[in-house]
Amino acid sequence: MTDAAIRSGIGNALLLAPWPLLALWGVYVVAVASDVRADLTGVRVQNFLRRTWAPWSRVKRVAMRWQLEITFDDGAVLRCFGGPARSRSRRIGPGRTREDSAEQSHDGIAALHRLRADSEVRSDAELTRSWDMPALAALVVLAVWAILAVLVTL
Numbered sequence: 001m002t003d004a005a006i007r008s009g010i011g012n013a014l015l016l017a018p019w020p021l022l023a024l025w026g027v028y029v030v031a032v033a034s035d036v037r038a039d040l041t042g043v044r045v046q047n048f049l050r051r052t053w054a055p056w057s058r059v060k061r062v063a064m065r066w067q068l069e070i071t072f073d074d075g076a077v078l079r080c081f082g083g084p085a086r087s088r089s090r091r092i093g094p095g096r097t098r099e100d101s102a103e104q105s106h107d108g109i110a111a112l113h114r115l116r117a118d119s120e121v122r123s124d125a126e127l128t129r130s131w132d133m134p135a136l137a138a139l140v141v142l143a144v145w146a147i148l149a150v151l152v153t154l
Helices: 002-008 010-016 018-032 105-118 133-153
Strands: 035-038 042-047 050-055 059-064 068-072 077-079 128-131
Touching (some): 010 018, 018 133, 035 105, 042 077, 059 105, 068 105, 128 133
Antiparallel strands (some): 035 042, 042 050, 050 128, 059 068
16 A cells, blocks of 8 residues: 555555455454453353353353354354364374363363353343444445545546
8 A cells, every 4th residue: 555655646545445455354354353252251252243242141051063152041052153163183293292282172162161150140131142333334434435436436
C-alpha cells in the first residue's frame, strides 16, 4: 500500500486498500477468530462469527471426536473449531520423554473436565448465543469502502 501511495498518490492507494483488507479479514475469521475459553463459571466458544457461552450447569458432556464437542442438556451439540484437536501422536526423539512432547489435546480435555467438576452449579444461568459484532462491523465498513472504490473508478 505504501508503494501505491508513493507512486500514484493517496487517492489511488485508498481505492486499492479495501481488497487486501477484505482478504485479511477473511483470514482472521477463518484462522484466528475460532477460540475456546473456560473458567469456573462456564465455557465460551467462538466459531467463526458466532459466540456461544454456556454455564457448566447446562453442559452435559465434553468429548473429543475430530474436534472438541460440547453436548448441552437440551441435546444440542456444539462442535468447536478452536481449541484442542485430535492428531497423530508425534515421534519422540532420542533422549526425550513423553512429557517433553507437545501432546496437549488430551490435557486440554482433562482441564475442561476439571473445571466442570470444580464449578459452582447454578441452574438459573442461561446458554447465550451472539454474533461477533466488531468483526461484522469491520466487514460492513470494508464492503462499503470496496463498493465506493468501484463506483469512483467507473
